[in-house]
Amino acid sequence: MTQYANQQHILVAVDCIIFGFDGKDIKLLLIQRGFEPEKNKWSLMGGFLKPNEKLDEAANRVLKQLTGLEGVYLEQLQAFSDTDRDPEERTISIPYFALIDIQQYEKQINEAYHPEWYLLNKKPRLIFDHDDMVRLAQKHLRYKAALHPILFELLPPKFTIPQLQNLYEAVYDTIFDSRNFTRKLMSTGLLVKLNEKDKTGSKKGAFYYKLDKRKYKANMAAFLNFVPKAEKYI
């Protein structure tokens, strides 16, 4: 059997698919690549894995570099490893899918990468296989969000029910019945009502809510069905 010395060493990168929500649409944060090949073309934010860091650390570093944000929701997706995916040199890339509060982002200032938010269906063509990464991330977002309460990550700490419903409607590109939506949401016990209203967008105003952090952390596994009581096993 083969040993270490005979093996080829290759480049490993991470790329971040960064989602945000502007109150109406889901958006994607893209940059213009700063070096060859494909310099100045639109791209996901990425970077090479460094000798002394794990992949998760690399993804966090890259994300912070662009957005200034830390502690962001990040999830590793499946590796991309086509031998010719990067024309310069063989590189495998591990995509990370990130959900950020777009308001937090806007407060940061980093123009080094010329980043821009794009609507998913209006984004430019991206370099390499980044378009495939985006498709995978979008699919994963829908999958995961149907089962787990992750979309809160896209909202500010205080948010209203109509905002949240808009978010779900944007993700699934459909319309939800607000009475049923509210009832289900409340039944999770994840929300805490505040005494404050958001008056932008309506005269009556909508109450703000915040997450019950304790329950939220504990309930990342939730909602299912085929194996009876499947949630017990996840």
Add this chain to the structure above:
Amino acid sequence: MTQYANQQHILVAVDCIIFGFDGKDIKLLLIQRGFEPEKNKWSLMGGFLKPNEKLDEAANRVLKQLTGLEGVYLEQLQAFSDTDRDPEERTISIPYFALIDIQQYEKQINEAYHPEWYLLNKKPRLIFDHDDMVRLAQKHLRYKAALHPILFELLPPKFTIPQLQNLYEAVYDTIFDSRNFTRKLMSTGLLVKLNEKDKTGSKKGAFYYKLDKRKYKANMAAFLNFVPKAEKYI
């Protein structure tokens, strides 16, 4: 921003977590590692990524090397990238989780790796972070199987309902009501009843079924709930 030449190149490996089902228990196929470090210690079957292959190809190659099987159900899990996970040299590993028909395997002969099937709770301690990989794979198996009909991959082409129920009971370490189980199963329309009975294990005999391959391929996405009609979006 950095360029390609300045980056460190590292080793990339795949490791296979191979599950089988013997009619009663879920088992794991392990090997004794053939080279240093940790030579002769128990390990997952793995191998280094080669210059001209993708990760999926590497996993299939490694799996075939050990089992002789092709076309096996394989799924990529999250990469393991701790900087010191391999004491010899930094190596990131992409684990693949495999479901094989243990009967197909038994027909193959490959003693080069001294492979053995182990019960999950009686397996030896494995090298590096392979124990973590196994835990991750087991968790993923439960998660995935609760939502998608993947456990058929562990059974031979002809199987009985009681066999299938045993399998689910083994995976979830619980007992299912056979009436409800059968009804749900039948309602999927995935099974085709054969005119043949398995008489081992009972006097009455249990009918064999096979998968409706067409429907099976089409229904890998199925069963959910929080987003109304979530299955539409997955």
Add this chain to the structure above:
DNA sequence: ACAAAAGTGTTGGACATACACCCATGA
């Protein structure tokens, strides 16, 4: 005839959906 596993139906409760009106307020 009996042992051992396979096979089959019904009922009650929970939950999901569908649906329409009143409320609060700013302009």
Add this chain to the structure above:
DNA sequence: TCATGGGTGTATGTCCAACACTTTTGT
């Protein structure tokens, strides 16, 4: 006062879980 979006309740049907007895046949 009216226009706008926020907020709430009920009735119906579907689906799930709980539950026990009959069938088959080898010994």
